[in-house]
Amino acid sequence: MTRKLKTVGKVVKAVGLKGDVKIFPLDSYIHNIPNQEFFFIGDSPEKAKKHYTSFVTKSGKLLRYKIHENVNRRDAENLVGKLIFRTVPENEILxxxxxxxxxxxxxxxxxxxxxxxxxxxxxxxxxxxxxxxxxxxxxxxxxxxxxxxxxxxxxxxxxxxxxxx
Missing domain, CATH: 2.30.30.240 (PRC-barrel domain)
Structure with missing residues (x-):
């Protein structure tokens, strides 16, 4: 079964030395569930890979997340410009x-x-x-x-x- 993904944000900046990123929200969903367990991150839904996350803080319009697979700033910098996707339950209408x-x-x-x-x-x-x-x-x-x-x-x-x- 193909997973259905919806764009909810974009990685705009690497933060700190431990792999945190700042995300610009493109959908209100990302504000409603700051403690999202995971997101898919990539250039498109087809290329997106699952990343486990923890919400850190909000700064203005940007949200700071810890990406658990990132161990350093370089890992986070590789995600800058990528889109953030969430899975869509089968019964949810977009x-x-x-x-x-x-x-x-x-x-x-x-x-x-x-x-x-x-x-x-x-x-x-x-x-x-x-x-x-x-x-x-x-x-x-x-x-x-x-x-x-x-x-x-x-x-x-x-x-x-x-x-x-």
């Missing part, structure tokens, strides 16, 4: 899995096709292509009512004025 889904209202009116999911500081935003324009809709429980994997559709409750922009 944003990229939803691209192309039909977006409809709770009344069944089609709005358009989901073209992207944007990560913003407060929440994610759905980018919907109507064929004529792009509509941005906050991905919050008050609006997104259901994601139907079988019919590949997203059902939303468009609050007044949401679609008129």
């Amino acid at each position: 944003n990229e899995d939803l691209i192309g889904f039909l977006v409809v209202t709770t009344e069944g009116l089609p709005i358009g096709i989901l073209s992207d999911v944007l990560t913003m500081p407060a929440h994610e935003v759905l980018s919907i292509d109507t064929g004529e324009k792009e509509i941005l809709i906050p991905s919050v429980a008050e609006i997104v009512k259901k994601i139907d994997l079988k019919s590949e559709s997203i059902i939303i409750y468009p609050m007044e004025g949401l679609l008129e922009l």
Whole structure:
């Protein structure tokens, strides 16, 4: 079985003499689980290798991790520029899995096709292509009512004025 990996960060710097690295988060997941037991690190998911890790500290936007396989700074420097991946459980749906889904209202009116999911500081935003324009809709429980994997559709409750922009 092929493992499914998602990019969550990038190694940007070697720190100290014992192989620590600083990681720039590319996904909110990495903030939620600082004590991740392991990550896959590499140029791509296909080339990524498993590395056991320990969270050390946060410094601004960067996270410092100890990579247990690294014994010195040179080992850490070899990882600079590499991407950090996490495994995705089989039952977890990723944003990229939803691209192309039909977006409809709770009344069944089609709005358009989901073209992207944007990560913003407060929440994610759905980018919907109507064929004529792009509509941005906050991905919050008050609006997104259901994601139907079988019919590949997203059902939303468009609050007044949401679609008129």
